[in-house]
Amino acid sequence: MTIGEVVLLTGASGWLASRVADALLKDPLTPNAFLIVTDIAKPRLEADNVIAVQADLTDNDQIDSLFTTAYGVPDTVYCMHGIMSRGSEDNFDLGLKVNVDSVRSLLETTRKHGNLKGKSIKFIFTSGLAVYGGPLPPIVEPDTSPTPQSAYGTSKLISELLINEYTRRGFIDGRILRLPTVIVRPGQPAAATSAFLSAIIREPLKGEVAICPIGNSFDSPQTELKTWVASSKSILQNLIIAKHIPASKFTPHTRVVCLPGFTTTVREMLEALRQVSGPEALRRVVFRDDETDRRIVRSWPEKADNSYALSLGFVKDEGGMVPVVRRFKDDVQAGLA
Template identity: 65%
Template sequence: MVNTVLITGAAGWLGGLLATALHNDPLTPDVHLILADIVEPKAPAGSKAVLIKADLSDKAQVDALFTTKFGVPDTIYCLHGIMSRGSEDNFELGVKINIDSVRSLLESTRALAKPSIKFIFTSSLAVYGGPLPPVVTPSTIATPEGAYGMGKLTSELMVNEYTRRGWIDGRIIRLPTIVVRPGVPSNATSAFISGIIREPLKGLEALCPIGDSYESPELSLPSWLASPETTIKNFVIAKHVPAEKFLKHTRVVCLPGFTATVRDELEALLKVAGPEVLKLVKFKDDPINRRIVSSWPPAFDNTYPLSLGFVVDEGGMEPIVRQFQKDVAAGIA
């Protein structure tokens, strides 16, 4: 049985990891990958893939994703988007990419694909804001306090509506902040959460925009986190969850994660790499960054996603920092 999967945003870090994971997934045999992004993606070694450089804000180019030699995909992973700080600083571009292009992809799916196609949309905990309960549950109302969260929530509502009407089999996965991201810093408000681990472990200085020193009380700011390895496992699991297992009124699932403060991160860095590495973290408080990150919820109830088969990291920050240290030493981070 051929499994055809379209990934938009496939040139990004997560898109590349996902393509490789699907290529190696025993539950997705004979997978054909349609990989699309604003720059040409790379195919996993040995995979069957079509690589497409496409402007996903152009409806004609979106339609063309369904007419490759692999035909209409069975599953779509909608990963593309403008990150949080980029959306905040350029509202028009954020709307164009995070809302308008997602709607174009949904419309192309509706017009050119069979109704049973799985449409997996990656959302974010940035959809939350305002007064929140100590622990977010599936019934907690999303009220974003930033342009990125607004765009994600708008597209979530469309995915739910297209699913309700039977046009797609939508699956909305709200991602925790992923730590540690390799590569160069991204234009995301949460980028420092990886940066204060990644750069010091590479012998480079990192800027922490929360607090003005290691003693600052602002370092108690908590975040909801997950490792890259666990996140990619959950991306693949999202494809295999039976449709009838989701809640009837929504396809939103907040992926499992754990809570850690900025201080927890720095203490893990100190324990794993020592005080000289920790000294590479510099502090300069950024009120805009702190306001946006502070509006995101720090804890979720993992019961529902775990019941669907999703998985969670164990052990907090320290094993994640140790794993990234090994990746740096191996030259793969």
């Protein structure tokens, strides 16, 4: 068997990482790709060129075993596992163990096997808006200082710093992607603070009730809360694009990139739901204001500068919320969401 490019992907039982795995198998720029997919629950992806492994990434020996499968040492690692934002806030110790300690162990293992093979393995890390907090400028620029206001954001920033340092020293070829809030995610709600932003669109389009923890009604002042989002379609495209960007294109001092997004409010999202699917869909949203969720979301950026990311070749959404909701409705009706 001739092995082509090998990609290791962690967190592969999660919705986003599983979609990245599917996209890698179809990527025309990665012909003959071979995937090693892993998570605490064995990923369900099945294909001739996929090895699915159940692994606890807080165990160093289990991490090492991912680099010694029949496919050999990966050429690229997608680090996408973790305890999500509200989960990290509620269980601080577990969040540190998974979101910091296991990432460092994965970095060390990537460094070790890269050295043995005489190559710098690409290491693509999904970070997010939670690294920001406190008083922020109207537009987050590439040099805006991250000051996280949550356990999740703090752990992501620690991992970012490690990846930058490992890259500076030539141990790995890091690419750190700060994702906007991804909408609309299919499947079951995650333990992320931002999960409601998908739920208030997804559940009503499926004929189900959704809880909105921001405000007590559609017209509540709190629903004017702004957030920085991107469609699942553009996020998936950009996660694949990240693998193909030459290392020389990144700025010398950091591998952090804020992926392109757009600004919306909770009310605009709900209004898009009403425009696409009518007032009956909107009536399925139940408001239960949650101060903790509101505090965390309010600490995130409202807008970021897209210019650096676009100069690297990443793509952005056009047209705001309505096309995003309409596309997801089409997926629901087609049984794809």
